[in-house]
Amino acid sequence: MQHRMNIAKRRALENAAYREGVYPTRVFPVLFPVHEIEVRATTRTGRDYALIDKFLERSIAEGGITTIPHLAEFLRLDPVLVDRAVRVLRRIGHLDPHGDQLVLTDLARESLQANTCYEIRREDRRKIYFDGYTSQPMHRRYYQSSSPFLAPAEALALLGKRFSRLSSFRPFRRDALTALARNPDREKFNLPIAVENPQEVQPECVFLPLYLVRTVVRGGHERYLAYSETNGSELDEELSALCTNLPDIGFALQNETPPVSQQEQSVRGWLERYALAGREFFQHPDGSWQADLAPEDFEPATQRGIRDVGSFVDLGTVVVRVWCQDHEVRRRALLARAKSLLGVFRYRPQDRADLLRMAGDQLEFPDLDDGRLRALATEAGENALIKQLDQLDSELKQGT
Template sequence: MNDRLIRYGEARALEHVAFALGRTPTRIMRLLLPVYRVEVEATVTEGRPYALIDRFLEHGIAEGRLRSVAELADFFFLDPNLVDRAIRFLTAIGHVREAGGMLSLTELGYQSVRDDKRYERVERDRRVLYFGGFGSRPLSRRYYGSGRVTLLSPADHHDRFTLVSSFGSFEPKALTDLARDPNRDHYNLPGRVEDLRMLHAEQVFLPAYIVRTLGPERDRYVAYTQIGEEDDAEITSLYAGTPEVASLLELEENASDGGLNLSYARKWLAKRGLGEFEPKRRADGTWQVVLPAKAFGRAGGENGLSAFKVGSFIVLGSDLIHVWCPDEKLRTDVLLKRMDAFLAQRSRVSAPDVEALLSRLTRQLQLVPIDLPTLRSMAANASLHGLAAQLSEFS
C-alpha cells in the first residue's frame, strides 16, 4: 500500500494551521476515522440538465399545444427524423405519451418543464451513502466519486495511521432523517426518493490528520483529509471534537505533560549531524529548535535539513518541533524557492492564489510584507528567471 495516504505531509497541514488559520499547533495524529458505508435501494427521481432540443420540444407540447412530430418539426424548423428520435427518447424516460396520434406530456414531463430539469425516474435504484462513524451524520457529495478520497476496509491496516473504531452500529433513523431532509441532494440522495430501504451497512475508514491546537477545548482540533490542503471543516465538525478522537490527542499530550520526547528528538537531530542543537520550550508550551544557516540547504536525510524546513515543523510521532533560523538572507531565499516550487507544479493559478501564498509565507518566515512586482524583481535578481517570467503574468 502507498505509504502516503494523504498526498501532502503533516508539516503542510501544520503550516496551514499556524500561518493560514493563525492558531498554534501542539500535536498531530494520523488517524483512520470510521465511516459507515450504507448500501440502499429506492425509487428515485433525479434531475439532469436538458438537452437543448428536448427542452424546446417539451415546451412546445406544454405551452405551444403542438401535438405531433410534424407540427413540432415545422414550428422549430427541425428535421422530422431528428424530432422523431427525440420524442422516442422522451417517451422512453416517461416524459411524453402518445394516444390516437396525439402527443402530450406526462406528470413527470410537466414537472420537468416547470423546474427546467429533465427528471428521470429509476425504480430499484441502488447506491451507496456515507455516514459519520459517530452519530451517523451524512457526508456530503464531495466524498463521492472524486477520485481523491480513499475509504479503507478494516483489513487495509496502515502502520503510520491509528485506526479509530466506532463500537456502536449504524443508526437506521439516520436514513429516515436524510430522506426527509430538503437538502438531501447535498448528501448524494436525489431530491425525489420513495421507498428508501437499507440493504447493507459496513464500517470503512477515512484517512485524516487531526491537529490539536491551543485554544478553547470546543474548537481545539482541526482535521485535514485527502479533499485538499486546507482544513476540512466538514470532517472537523463530524469528528474532531468527539470524545473518541479528542481523547487520543489529550492522552498523548498528558503522557508527555504537554512536552516532547527529548531523548528521541536529540537522537533525531544527532543523526542529521545537528546533535549540538537542543530543542527549547517556548513560553506558550510549544517546542522550537533554532539552527544556523549552515544547517540548511542540503537535501536532508543523514546530513542537515532541507532549507524548506525553515519556519516549518519537524514531526516526531505526534510531537512537533518548530524549526527556526535567524538568518534573514536564508529565509528570503527560502521564500523565493518555495514560491518557485509552487508555481512550477501548477499549470493554472490565479493572482489571488499566488498573493495568498506569498502573504502566508512572509508571515511564516517573519519577513516584511511584499507584493508581486517586488517578488518578481527579487526573483530576477536571484537568477530565478522562470519564476520572474511567471510572476510577470500577474503584474
C-alpha cells in the same frame, strides 16, 4: 507511501499554523471510521419539450381536454399522431398509465411549470458516505475518481507505526439517508437533486486516513483540525468540529499524550541528533514547541534542508517548529518554497496569491506578493527564478 504520508502530514501542519493561525502541539495519523452506504434510487433528467408533447400537456392542464379524439380535434392533428405521442408521455411518466381519461402526473405538472420535460430513470446505484459516529454525510471532496476510503483489510495494513484506528460501535442511523435527501444543501454531500427516493441497499464499514492536528485555542481549549491524507492542504470543517466536540475521540487521543517532561526529552534528543551543539528550544504557552537553529545548521554538509525553516518536524509524540532568526536563511527558504510552487501556480493560478501570502507568513515576510517575491529574488541573485516567473506569466497570458 511513507514519503507521500510525510508530505501530506507536513502540509496539514503548515496549513493549521499559517492558514488557520494556530500552532500545532501534536499530529495524529488516524483511520477514521465511515459508514459506506450503497443506495438504489431513481434519477430525474431534463430535456427540451417536443413541440407536440408540450401542446398536448397544456391542452390537458389548461383546457381540460382528456381524450385522444378531442385532443386531435382541438389541435387539428392526426389522431394516430396524437395516440403515438400519448404513448410516449405515458412511458416517461407524464400521464396516468390507466384508463381512457388522460390525467397529468405531478411530474408532468412540474415539467410544465419549469418548461423542461423531466423524465425518471428507474435504476441508479451509488455509494454515499457518512461518519461512523453521528451518521452525518461526508463532504463531496471525498468523491473523487480515486476513492480515499479503505476497506477493513486495507486499513489493517496501515495499523501500527503509521496509523492508529479510531473505533466506533455506533450503527448507521436509518434516518440519516432520509434527512440527507431532504437537505437543501444535499449536493454539497454528493447527492444531486436529480437523484430521487434513495433507498439503502447495504451498509459497510470503511476507513478514511486522516491527520488530526491538535492545537490549543483561546481559553486553553483543545481543538482538532482534520485533514485527509489525500488532501493535506484542505481543512475539513465538519470533521474538525466533530473530532473536537465528540468525547469518544478526545478521550482516545488524550490517552496517547505523554507528560511535558517526556516531550522535552524527545525534543532534546532530536536536536542532539540533527543540529549542532548549543541550540535552544522552548515551549510556548499554548503548548507548542520551537527549536531555534543557526545558519550553519542549514549548510550543505548538515542534515537539515533549507525548506525545513518555518515548517514542522513530527517526533511521534510531539511536534516541533523549526525556526531560524537569520534573514538570509529565511529568504533562501522562501525562494526554495517559491520554486517548489511553480507547478501549482501553472495549474492552479487562482491560488497563487493565497499561496504566496501563506509562504510569506510562514517565513515572516508579511503580505508577500509577486512584486515582493521578485524583489527578494533579485536581492539574492536568483535570476533563474525570475525567468521562470516571467515564462509562467507569459504562458498564462497566452492561455487566456
